[in-house]
Amino acid sequence: MFGRLTDPTAGVLFALQNEPIVLFTVLILLGVTALVLAVLTFFGLWKTFWCNWITTVDHKRIGIMYVILALIMLIRGFADAIMMRVHQAMALGSEHAGYLSPDHYNQIFTAHGTIMIFFMATPFLFGFFNYVIPLQLGARDVAFPFLNNLGFWITCAGALLINISLGLGNFARVGWLAYPPLSELTGSPDTGVDYYLWSLQLSGIATTMGAINFIATIIKMRAPGMSMMKMPIFCWTALVTNILILAIYPVLAATFLLLASDRYLGMHFFTNDGSGNPMVYVNYIWMFGHPEVYVLILPAFGILSEVIPTFSSKRLFGYTSMVWATIVILILSFLVWVHHFFTMGGGVTVNTFFSVATMIIAVPTGVKIFNWLFTMYKGRIRFDLPMLWCLGMMFTFVGGGLAGVMLSLPAADWQFHNSLFLVAHFHHTIIGGVVFGYLAGFVYWFPKAFGLKLNRVLGLISFFGWFFGFYLSFFPLYILGLMGASRRLQYYMEPSWQPLFIVAMIGAFVIAIGILCMALQVLIVIWYGVKYKGNLPVQKNDPWGDTRTLEWSISSPPPAYNFANIPQVKTRDAYWNMKEEGYVRQTKNFTKIHMPSNTSAGFWTGMLSLVVGFGLVWHIWWLVIISFISAILVIILYSFFGDNSGYYLSAEYVQKTEDHFSACLESEGIRL
Amino acid sequence: MLWVGWKKKIFNIFAIVGLSFLLSACKILVLQPEGLVAKAQRTLIITSFVLMLCIVIPVMIAIVVFAIKYHVSNKDREYLPEWSESYSIECFTWGVPILIITVLAILSGYFTYRYEPSKSLPILRADEKSLQIDAIALEWKWLFIYPEYGIATINEIYAPTGQQVFMQLTAESVMNAFWVPQLGTVIYAMPQMNAKLHLFSEKNGSFIGMPAHYSGEGFSGMGFKWYSVSRDAFENWVARVRQSSLKLDRSTYVALTRKSKRNSVLYFSGINKDLYYRVVNRCVLAGSKCNEDLMRLAAGKSLWGRICSVFDDGVNSE
Ligand code: HEM
Ligand SMILES: [Cu+2]
Numbered sequence: 001m002f003g004r005l006t007d008p009t010a011g012v013l014f015a016l017q018n019e020p021i022v023l024f025t026v027l028i029l030l031g032v033t034a035l036v037l038a039v040l041t042f043f044g045l046w047k048t049f050w051c052n053w054i055t056t057v058d059h060k061r062i063g064i065m066y067v068i069l070a071l072i073m074l075i076r077g078f079a080d081a082i083m084m085r086v087h088q089a090m091a092l093g094s095e096h097a098g099y100l101s102p103d104h105y106n107q108i109f110t111a112h113g114t115i116m117i118f119f120m121a122t123p124f125l126f127g128f129f130n131y132v133i134p135l136q137l138g139a140r141d142v143a144f145p146f147l148n149n150l151g152f153w154i155t156c157a158g159a160l161l162i163n164i165s166l167g168l169g170n171f172a173r174v175g176w177l178a179y180p181p182l183s184e185l186t187g188s189p190d191t192g193v194d195y196y197l198w199s200l201q202l203s204g205i206a207t208t209m210g211a212i213n214f215i216a217t218i219i220k221m222r223a224p225g226m227s228m229m230k231m232p233i234f235c236w237t238a239l240v241t242n243i244l245i246l247a248i249y250p251v252l253a254a255t256f257l258l259l260a261s262d263r264y265l266g267m268h269f270f271t272n273d274g275s276g277n278p279m280v281y282v283n284y285i286w287m288f289g290h291p292e293v294y295v296l297i298l299p300a301f302g303i304l305s306e307v308i309p310t311f312s313s314k315r316l317f318g319y320t321s322m323v324w325a326t327i328v329i330l331i332l333s334f335l336v337w338v339h340h341f342f343t344m345g346g347g348v349t350v351n352t353f354f355s356v357a358t359m360i361i362a363v364p365t366g367v368k369i370f371n372w373l374f375t376m377y378k379g380r381i382r383f384d385l386p387m388l389w390c391l392g393m394m395f396t397f398v399g400g401g402l403a404g405v406m407l408s409l410p411a412a413d414w415q416f417h418n419s420l421f422l423v424a425h426f427h428h429t430i431i432g433g434v435v436f437g438y439l440a441g442f443v444y445w446f447p448k449a450f451g452l453k454l455n456r457v458l459g460l461i462s463f464f465g466w467f468f469g470f471y472l473s474f475f476p477l478y479i480l481g482l483m484g485a486s487r488r489l490q491y492y493m494e495p496s497w498q499p500l501f502i503v504a505m506i507g508a509f510v511i512a513i514g515i516l517c518m519a520l521q522v523l524i525v526i527w528y529g530v531k532y533k534g535n536l537p538v539q540k541n542d543p544w545g546d547t548r549t550l551e552w553s554i555s556s557p558p559p560a561y562n563f564a565n566i567p568q569v570k571t572r573d574a575y576w577n578m579k580e581e582g583y584v585r586q587t588k589n590f591t592k593i594h595m596p597s598n599t600s601a602g603f604w605t606g607m608l609s610l611v612v613g614f615g616l617v618w619h620i621w622w623l624v625i626i627s628f629i630s631a632i633l634v635i636i637l638y639s640f641f642g643d644n645s646g647y648y649l650s651a652e653y654v655q656k657t658e659d660h661f662s663a664c665l666e667s668e669g670i671r672l
Numbered sequence: 673m674l675w676v677g678w679k680k681k682i683f684n685i686f687a688i689v690g691l692s693f694l695l696s697a698c699k700i701l702v703l704q705p706e707g708l709v710a711k712a713q714r715t716l717i718i719t720s721f722v723l724m725l726c727i728v729i730p731v732m733i734a735i736v737v738f739a740i741k742y743h744v745s746n747k748d749r750e751y752l753p754e755w756s757e758s759y760s761i762e763c764f765t766w767g768v769p770i771l772i773i774t775v776l777a778i779l780s781g782y783f784t785y786r787y788e789p790s791k792s793l794p795i796l797r798a799d800e801k802s803l804q805i806d807a808i809a810l811e812w813k814w815l816f817i818y819p820e821y822g823i824a825t826i827n828e829i830y831a832p833t834g835q836q837v838f839m840q841l842t843a844e845s846v847m848n849a850f851w852v853p854q855l856g857t858v859i860y861a862m863p864q865m866n867a868k869l870h871l872f873s874e875k876n877g878s879f880i881g882m883p884a885h886y887s888g889e890g891f892s893g894m895g896f897k898w899y900s901v902s903r904d905a906f907e908n909w910v911a912r913v914r915q916s917s918l919k920l921d922r923s924t925y926v927a928l929t930r931k932s933k934r935n936s937v938l939y940f941s942g943i944n945k946d947l948y949y950r951v952v953n954r955c956v957l958a959g960s961k962c963n964e965d966l967m968r969l970a971a972g973k974s975l976w977g978r979i980c981s982v983f984d985d986g987v988n989s990e
Pocket of ligand 2: 289290293336337339340
């Protein structure tokens with residue numbers, strides 16, 4: 001009846017009973033959830049919450065929810081990271097030296113990698129896509145608003161499923177890419193790998209849907225006059241990223257389905273027996289995995305290409321180069337996956353080909369760095385928070401690239417492979433590139449979304465915490481790698497490694513200060529929101545000054561319909577150009593605007609897919625069948641009987657909203 | 673005076689941390705190679721590092737200099753808000769990376785070719801014979817078989833200094849990787865596969881060996897030792913191993929495949945000659961068919977009618 005839940009060997013409550021840390025975390029999480037629910041009930045916010053957020057199809061709100069999810073998962077992933085750092089600082093001599101058992105430690109690094117990549121970075125990037133793309137294109141929403149809402153809730157289902165593994169059953173202990181045969185039934189018979197498979201499968205489905213949506217949006221919904229080569233660079237990188245996603249996520253889904261059919265149906269795709277071949281999986285997963293790292297970094301490149309011109313008060317240098325560099329990266333990123341296993345013994349030809357292909361990718365990447373540099377050249381640079389993150393990113397990322405090129409030489413990689421040198425390298429590019437870039441975007445677009453900037457002093461502490469914490473935390477790992485330390489070690493026997501692990505731990509705590517200050521920054525804003533009972537006052541459009549793209553031409557936060565009139569685009573930096581030409585904002589004679597209706601179908605489908613995932617993990621087949629059919633049914637019902645026709649915002653409503661904005665501009669003394 | 677005490681303590685802590693740094697500085701194994709391959713790799717690592725620094729350092733300096741020089745507070749600096757294109761600069765931004773990458777690509781090709789792990793190392797004279805060791809990654813220990821000597825060990829390798837070692841690697845079930853940082857080159861030990869590796873130690877010594885691919889619960893305890901010794905010492909060691917009463921036949925092997933952590937060194941005198949072949953082909957258990965035979969059977973029915981063995985021709989595998 002209840003599948004493996006009632007099977008004593010599956011260890012449903014094993015972690016809760018035997019790992020005090022897990023018990024403690026679960027209690028805290030339950031407590032926080034209860035608190036949030038209580039607050040919602042106490043202030044009678046359920047209706048607002050349901051109508052304005054859960055059922056919303058507004059790309060701006062969905063974008064904000066994606067970013068909230070990403071930030072929560074960042075904290076979860078970082079908690080894992082700091083536990084590993086503390087453990088490894090102690091773990092000299094035997095498996096009992098640290099405070100985590102091998103079983104627990106192995107779950108933690110798997111969870112950390114999986115959560116950071118799939119539930120922190122990916123939602124973060126979809127948050128940006130959602131919030132920024134339609135505004136930059138001068139559109140009123142994305143191409144498929146319902147798909148957007150559905151995608152978000154399926155992502156949430158995935159995130160919830162992976163976090164349920166904390167309390168019920170176990171998480172996988174197989175590393176973030178789950179190589180078989182360790183991830184087969186022979187290596188991992190319990191629920192861990194199933195949690196991994198189904199939560200990532202859910203997140204993958206959602207990500208693919210998002211990609212379709214944004215490709216359509218970018219191709220079809222640009223404002224009149226905005227040709228492809230006049231599109232902001234962020235939209236270009238987003239387009240390329242989404243094409244990449246569309247190409248690789250199906251590969252991931254197929255690979256996971258094959259692995260799942262090994263585990264569930266007794267197939268032999270990747271097993272050792274029955275003519276299976278585990279090495280095939282390694283190829284498949286890296287055919288996904290390598291382009292995935294470009295999926296993460298390209299939007300960060302896009303963000304830098306927006307922020308640096310703004311704070312240098314200058315046009316982006318080499319726009320055409322930037323576009324071509326992005327396209328070259330798109331193509332090349334499919335041709336390099338084998339660099340993740342030069343040590344497989346592929347032979348001279350294979351290794352040399354993939355080595356050279358990998359190095360060639362460094363060229364367009366280098367071009368981008370140079371272009372940002374020449375954007376700063378002869379500009380008027382202001383050190384606002386977004387710019388600081390960008391400078392930190394450029395400075396750090398070139399170092400990570402240096403290590404990357406060293407790793408791309410097979411003969412050198414044969415010494416670095418799977419050592420902590422590698423771990424240092426990819427965190428160098430991921431933290432120095434992806435995280436710093438995303439945080440630059442976060443601080444940059446924050447005032448657009450909420451009308452006020454994040455606190456600067458806390459922001460400075462946060463930046464320097466991350467910046468120095470990163471160097472302190474990961475440079476020791478480069479040295480440790482050269483000293484012979486492999487990755488994923490639960491303990492080690494070399495006393496000479498310990499001091500460096502201790503330094504790395506201190507570094508992680510410095511990063512923790514950065515994260516704490518970020519949390520405080522956000523709390524201040526939440527307080528501000530509470531003060532206004534959620535109705536944030538309208539603020540001026542251009543808080544940073546010298547902004548260049550269309551999202552800065554409308555009020556902050558933008559009205560539900562974004563643009564009262566769809567702008568006419570003439571040049572690349574559309575808004576900058578409008579300002580130069582002395583553009584006059586329209587203040588009268590608005591027409592009614594068509595809007596898509598909210599729907600709860602996405603939410604229900606998402607929650608049902610969570611139940612499907614849960615049922616699959618625990619082998620509760622009747623639950624799987626029922627919830628799967630219901631999920632499909634909800635979508636069918638929605639498409640036939642749902643309110644698909646949308647509604648109109650009346651001309652008076654638009655007039656009133658725009659009047660608010662006009663009043664705000666007037667009070668700031670800004671010419672209309 | 674409490675403060676003085678604290679000062680002393682803090683000083684002590686710094687001294688200890690500093691000292692341990694110095695101590696650990698002497699153990700950067702990859703940069704202190706004792707083997708031919710690892711030495712070449714050090715050369716490559718340092719060369720590529722320096723080459724990359726040639727571009728990375730100027731860029732880092734430029735980031736800082738531009739940020740300071742063109743800060744708004746310097747109003748008298750030239751300001752070109754519309755300037756965004758320059759043919760010559762773009763030639764430079766594409767050209768410089770291409771140039772460096774070309775040099776590195778040539779370097780990469782050369783080293784990849786010269787130190788290809790499956791090939792004999794370039795120094796070997798034609799008449800010189802290498803020592804063969806077949807390694808099997810088990811859960812969680814290494815089994816090293818010396819087919820020419822009919823002995824085997826767990827977690828310990830002895831090899832004569834100055835003789836090329838030819839290794840074949842496989843895994844019983846979960847994959848792993850074989851790494852002796854001071855000798856160079858990690859190679860995967862994969863189930864059903866037979867990876868090849870050539871190493872050459874130039875100096876006597878004991879080198880740490882690491883497992884370099886996570887393989888489950890007992891992975892961290894899979895460290896091993898590689899002793900590079902004189903010819904005589906090696907022969908002595910072989911004689912010692914031969915005294916062991918343990919024999920490595922198929923049933924002992926099956927017992928070894930059971931999971932166990934932190935295994936101490938074990939010696940086996942006498943081995944089943946075709947054990948390694950059977951492990952690669954997954955036919956250790958009595959009555960099981962070897963992969964190669966299955967493939968041959970299947971190949972006979974197919975158009976291609978030919979199979980590729982994972983073993984080199986003429987290599988001692990049976
Ligand atoms: C914020 C500070 C971070 C710290 C202190 C940290 C620390 C660590 C540590 C200690 C490991 C395990 C290394 C080992 O195998 O021995 C690890 C692995 C990993 N980290 Fe992080 N990390 C951080 C941020 C991130 C971010 C932002 C991402 C991705 C977006 C990330 C992705 C990964 C991945 C994919 C792995 C590999 C997991 C595996 O071995 O399967 N990390 N990290
Ligand atoms: Cu890659």
